[in-house]
Amino acid sequence: MTTITFNPDLNNSRTHNPFSFRRWLHTLALGFLSIVLSHIPVDATERVYFNYDALGFSLSVDSLETFAVEGKINKELSFYIPVVSKEDQALFRKALLKKEDINHIQLYRFFHTPMGEDIIDRFGDLNQI
Secondary structure (H helix, E strand, O other): OOOOOEEEEOOOOHHOOOOOOOHHHHEEEEEEHHHHHOOOOOOOOOEEEEEOOOEEEEEEEHHHHHHHHHHOOOOOOOOOOOHHHHHHHHHHHHHHHHHOOOHHHHHHHHHHHHHHHHHHHHHHHHHHO
């Protein structure tokens, strides 16, 4: 019967040198890569899609922001806003400007449920390029 034993040479400077050039180069490359990847710009969503049964339409974020902040109705919104009362327009502007404090832990837990994952999947389908 043959017995194979593994006995690493702890005195071997090639395998256990924490100051080796290869380890230094590897660390430098990972550091550089993390800096480069953290500064890549990300495009935000430019349109918001509204769906109601079979009907659906989209509005640009810029037109919604202009309406919310300034109250101006541009060409894109002019088709939808006239059918809405002044009171509802004011409520819509208020809703667009409202900031919500969100419990990040609850949000994390929700999106890790089957329903939350389904919402993420559907949102991903809408935002595909």
